[in-house]
Amino acid sequence: MATTLPGETPVTAGPAHRDGNVLRWVGAYTASMVGDQMYYIALSWAAVSAGTPAQAGLVMTASAVPRALLMLAGGVIADRFGPRRVVIVSDTVRCAAVLAVASLLFLTEPGLWPLAALAVVFGTVDAVFVPAVGALPARVTSRDQLARVQGMRGLAVRVAGVVGAPLGGLGVALGGAATAFALAGLLIAVSVPLLIGVRVRDLPPDDTPPATAAAKAPAGARAELRDGLRHIRRHRVLAPLVLAIALGDLGFVGPLNVGLTLLADERGWGATGMGWVLAGFGTGAGLASLLLVVRGRLPHAGYAVAGTILPGAAAMGYLAYAPGVVAAVGTALLVGLLVGLSGAVCGALLQTQSEPAYLGRVSSAASLVSLGLAPLSMPVAAAAIGAWGTGPVFVTSAVVCGLGGVVALCFPGLREAVLPG
Template sequence: MVPAGTILPESATKPAYRDGNVLRWLTAYTASLVGDSVYFVALGWSAQKAGGPTEVGLVMAAGALPRALLMLGGGVLADRLDPRRVLLGSDALRCLLILSVAAGIALTSPALWTLVAVALVFGAVDALFVPAIGALPPRITSPDQLARVTGMRSLSVRLSQIAGPPIGGLAMGLGGTAAAFTVAGLLFALSLPLLLTIRMRPLDTRGEERSEPGTAWKDLVDGLRYIRRHRLIGPLVTAGAVCELGLTGTLNVGMVLLNAERGWGPSGYGWIVSGFGAGAAAGAMLLTVAGRLPHAGLMMAGTLFVGCVGAATIALVPALWIAVVLAVVIGLSAGVFGSLDNALIQTAADPAYLGRVTSVVMLTMVGLAPLSYPLVGAAIGAWGAAPVFVGCGTFAGLGVVIALASGAVRRAELPLQRPSATA
């Protein structure tokens, strides 16, 4: 019996989907993600009871500010400390915070300022959790299994997005917002013992030269310099950021306005979003099952191109069913692109920098990409959905140009899989 937290030597390994160590991490991550979804349902309804639509928007947006401001610092902390310890600490804090909120709501109706404070604290703790979870996979599995773990992680995200809101709604229906907050807190609590049992692999420094650890600011600058100078990671991070800036606003805000403009209504919106989610889950499942796709860099650029074309043309199609089919294609392309992009970054990065690398990647998603929401809404209000979707899809296509302009990306391959262990 190997004690929890033991450092394991490199050896032939089972496929990730049969590795108990990886499955414990994935179960903990999934429980935490579902807890996130339930928390946001509970927070939104609590805000709705405490105020009007403006107040709901204020509360829901409050958590994004500290998450964006502190994300890079969270990456530094994950690299300076053991990311598993950071995960345990941040998950424990989230558990205590949300269970305390549940107890408070059970006793009295929360004031609006209380909900804003909860959202701010939760967002700050999330800024620690996200980089740490991104830095952990190379320490729990071998390099040849990282692509498969990335696919499993993406699939977990999609499934939690499907399961979380109904669980939150059911909890609210049975016991109100206090019950929903309690369920979220218990899901965070469930992940803690699983994280405690994870066994760690030795840190592979790969012989890369790096500066001596210094102040937190020096480590942050060192991490940004590392990304900028890396022949593969730099273009991958840049291409992903351009893709997020171009597509996130249209797929989130723009899709609502497109459905209103075409008269497809909430039902049509639901079909399109479901189609995108199903396609994205299928893309993640592909990498989970295959474990490795040949010509990964070129395939990543190709699927990004397909996704950009689909996003640019979905506002031009005349019928809802065609838009749903396009949404499935966009989701499938996004699922493969995102999984390959993440897997290539994970396998190429020096593990000592993975927290900072992950924090930069996530900053583009939770910090920069949402800035496009009001711009997309205003542009569609002025010019209609079609030209805005075409323009945003074309802008996102610059990510394809950035990727293909890099010889390192064009030649990028995922590691060959080693023979699996029989025991």
């Protein structure tokens, strides 16, 4: 079958947090994400060392363009060849590319071009990797465990954020960017044997994409993409859900990244204060993921999406007016808890509502804004803050984010959706 590897066996159902198959997948994902964090630290350090700040900025954003342009096509590839195979190949390519640049930096000082090329390779591979990762949970566990798996995935992201950056900094301190790149590549490599050991369930016969020669032709790929977008557009839950996710991400990414830095500078919190605010957000998001792992089932998931997005957006708008660092940290913790919970629930709904054969394409559409387009909005957010200040921009972003909750309330299919458990 085109979507499975030889020797794959059926997946046995069981509680996700005690399922060795799920734990192997979570371990592989965690190793890959920690390696990603280390890679970004190494890339930024190497780019700043080799060029001007403006040139370093271009290198750091070079991955966003191919990721945005190719994300939807990546979803087609994930569905056609199977998410497990695609993730294994993606991590192998990323590992090889990072280790190649590490070797080059150990031997010589090549300048910015190899770093820019590495960023483009990462962005291109991410366009395939992200939809495949989004499609994989439904193939490694039973439907009633998908909410827990999304919570475990969220915890993996938080662990990577806490552990990856310090490890990357340690690598730079020990041996420069080359050492940090080498450690990142080796950590990404850890994910490959773990992924090989993960068993995936076959698709039901009616859900299996055609594996004919015609389907593998370019026209077939375009038809598969149109078919996937049609599946989303006609679905009473997926269509408003993807719209709600897009609005939430579009309103959230700018303030959390460049906006928070400028806010900390404006309010005199300094780097330490900004770090505490980020820690508050990360703690809240981690608690949200842990809550979903423990709870597992949400009988009113659609209402939970609206009930977390709307107050989370309001809290984000208030962050620009927090009277001090302590209040800002508490607000950020609340934002992380609410937005993290809404994101995990939205991810679980994507998994449970999509037909299995369409999950890669559904994941690519849902991820297009957050990982493809929203990062490109950060310079716009910075320019807007320069023109109007942090308060109006944070409030405007909160309104855009809150519209996702309004969408969840206005569409009955999404409003009444449930998560099995």
